[in-house]
Amino acid sequence: GAVVSQHPSRVICKSGTSVKIECRSLDFQATTMFWYRQFPKKSLMLMATSNEGSKATYEQGVEKDKFLINHASLTLSTLTVTSAHPEDSSFYICSGAGARYNEQFFGPGTRLTVL
Amino acid sequence: KQEVTQIPAALSVPEGENLVLNCSFTDSAIYNLQWFRQDPGKGLTSLLLIQSSQREQTSGRLNASLDKSSGRSTLYIAASQPGDSATYLCAVISGGSNYKLTFGKGTLLTVNP
Numbered sequence: 638g639a640v641v642s643q644h645p646s647r648v649i650c651k652s653g654t655s656v657k658i659e660c661r662s663l664d665f666q667a668t669t670m671f672w673y674r675q676f677p678k679k680s681l682m683l684m685a686t687s688n689e690g691s692k693a694t695y696e697q698g699v700e701k702d703k704f705l706i707n708h709a710s711l712t713l714s715t716l717t718v719t720s721a722h723p724e725d726s727s728f729y730i731c732s733g734a735g736a737r738y739n740e741q742f743f744g745p746g747t748r749l750t751v752l
Numbered sequence: 753k754q755e756v757t758q759i760p761a762a763l764s765v766p767e768g769e770n771l772v773l774n775c776s777f778t779d780s781a782i783y784n785l786q787w788f789r790q791d792p793g794k795g796l797t798s799l800l801l802i803q804s805s806q807r808e809q810t811s812g813r814l815n816a817s818l819d820k821s822s823g824r825s826t827l828y829i830a831a832s833q834p835g836d837s838a839t840y841l842c843a844v845i846s847g848g849s850n851y852k853l854t855f856g857k858g859t860l861l862t863v864n865p
Contacts, residue, residue: 643795671853680756680855681796681841730795734851740786741853745795 639665641733643744650721651752657717658747660731666711667733671741672704675728687714721751754779756844758856765832766864773827773859775842780820784845787816787827789838790858796841800827832863 640663650656660670669688673681685701687693687708695701703725705717714733718725728748732741755778765771775785784803788796800809800816802825808817815828829836839858846852 669851678857680857681843681853683852683854686852728793732853740784740798740801743788743796743798746793748793 639663639733639735639742641667641731641742641744643729643731643747645747646745647748647750649750649752652722653720655717655719656721656749657715658729658731658749660714660716660733660744662712662733662742665733665735665742667714667742668711668736669734670708670714671732671734672706672714672716673730673732675730675746681730684716718749721749723751725749726751754782754844754846754854756842756854756856758840758842758859760859761857762860762862764862764864767832767834769832769863770828770830771832771861773829773840773842773861775825775827775856777823777825777844777854779844779846780823782820782844782846783851785816785818785825786843786845786853787814787825788841788843790841791838799840829861832861834863834865836863837861 644659672684675681685693685695693706708714730746732743734741759774786801787799802818813830841858842856843853
């Protein structure tokens with residue numbers, strides 16, 4: 638299957654700072670990328686969908702000004718958590734889908750801890 | 753709104769046992785259904801993807817079935833091994849202009865040596 642990487646794999650930051658997470662498709666062009674969040678013992682919840690070169694579409698209840706998503710190229714999407722707070726601590730996972738949309742390929746996830 | 757339920761939430765079995773994990777969904781208008789494996793603190797590994805026109809898919813010791821009309825899927829694991837211990841997630845894929853995955857909470861499987 639296709640490979641998606643995420644960086645960093647783990648980040649700890651102070652409350653009030655901003656954190657950027659990168660998601661890269663290594664061997665395919667991801668026309669669409671998805672960002673998910675997973676709290677302990679909970680389902681993965683879709684946060685937003687981004688198409689290359691256009692604004693992201695956010696799911697209901699997700700603050701677009703807090704979770705900034707940029708999908709500037711067919712191989713890179715970034716999620717920036719602005720003014721992070723302890724309640725933003727979670728596991729963030731991205732996925733990418735090619736033009737045919739048959740399958741999403743998932744990154745390894747980023748563990749964010751906000752102190 | 754699509755809702756996905758997985759039963760049981762946790763399962764512990766001795767090595768060598770065959771087992772079945774269950775997934776149900778409320779809206780039968782799905783595009784695909786996918787089973788994933790997630791190890792602690794890790795991302796997702798895709799196991800099997802079943803298209804809506806298919807009834808089952810097999811890979812090695814894994815067999816997944818899909819009954820769209822009843823809103824159910826099962827993942828059958830034969831001859832379980834300790835290395836199979838992980839959380840198994842079921843995800844329903846809605847197609848068209850609203851393409852998205854809706855995940856269940858998962859089944860935590862422990863296979864004891």
